[in-house]
Amino acid sequence: AQKVTQAQTEISVVEKEDVTLDCVYETRDTTYYLFWYKQPPSGELVFLIRRNSFDEQNEISGRYSWNFQKSTSSFNFTITASQVVDSAVYFCALISPNTGNQFYFGTGTSLTVIP
Amino acid sequence: DVKVTQSSRYLVKRTGEKVFLECVQDMDHENMFWYRQDPGLGLRLIYFSYDVKMKEKGDIPEGYSVSREKKERFSLILESASTNQTSMYLCASSPGQAGGNTIYFGEGSWLTVV
Numbered sequence: 001a002q003k004v005t006q007a008q009t010e011i012s013v014v015e016k017e018d019v020t021l022d023c024v025y026e027t028r029d030t031t032y033y034l035f036w037y038k039q040p041p042s043g044e045l046v047f048l049i050r051r052n053s054f055d056e057q058n059e060i061s062g063r064y065s066w067n068f069q070k071s072t073s074s075f076n077f078t079i080t081a082s083q084v085v086d087s088a089v090y091f092c093a094l095i096s097p098n099t100g101n102q103f104y105f106g107t108g109t110s111l112t113v114i115p
Numbered sequence: 116d117v118k119v120t121q122s123s124r125y126l127v128k129r130t131g132e133k134v135f136l137e138c139v140q141d142m143d144h145e146n147m148f149w150y151r152q153d154p155g156l157g158l159r160l161i162y163f164s165y166d167v168k169m170k171e172k173g174d175i176p177e178g179y180s181v182s183r184e185k186k187e188r189f190s191l192i193l194e195s196a197s198t199n200q201t202s203m204y205l206c207a208s209s210p211g212q213a214g215g216n217t218i219y220f221g222e223g224s225w226l227t228v229v
Contacts, residue, residue, distance in 0.1 A: 009155075031215075032215075033215035035217070035218075037220075042222065043203065043205075043222050043223035043225075044220055044221065044222040044223065045205065045207075045220040046220075047217055047218075047219065050215070050217050052215060091157065091158065093218075095215060095218075097215065102160065102163070102173070103148075103160070103218055105157050105158040106157060107155060107156060107157035108157050
């Protein structure tokens with residue numbers, strides 16, 4: 001069975017602090033893909049990153065970085081020097097070709113950055 | 116850029132009404148999806164479609180149906196709206212049959228059933 005767990009329901013940080021959003025996944029498949037999406041108050045989910053199961057390199061994009069560790073089945077997301085515009089709900093998701101391309105989403109983490 | 120457009124941003128409907136939520140994508144994607152988002156429950160898949168006239172049930176299809184007569188358009192239908200269907204509905208699309216493709220979302224439709 002596929003499952004994505006985002007244990008942090010809500011996080012508040014003060015602007016310029018670093019914050020890490022946790023994502024733990026479960027799958028029996030050897031090939032799978034992990035995603036992060038950002039949902040600002042406007043509602044649209046915005047794609048941030050896609051990572052396949054064979055690529056464990058960490059990735060950095062500006063203030064965003066992702067730490068993928070198969071040993072702990074985690075795909076954590078860190079925002080460095082947070083800004084008010086980072087306030088949003090963030091979703092982690094998993095997809096596996098063996099399950100017909102159905103996406104499995106976590107329940108989301110609501111991040112509030114306080115100015 | 117991929118564009119997924121949902122026809123209605125905010126709707127208020129009465130219990131028992133038939134409700135249509137329309138979604139159009141402009142990138143010739145094979146796959147289209149309807150999700151429902153509720154606080155604390157995340158995104159739950161209602162229906163998806165891999166091709167024209169093809170549909171598959173997701174996790175919570177009860178009370179809903181879908182229609183995909185054209186590749187670019189995927190409609191969600193609430194045959195008889197109920198108050199427990201008050202929610203935000205998100206349409207999405209993704210390319211191809213191969214696995215792992217990124218899914219792109221519309222802006223969402225906020226439905227209130229009174």
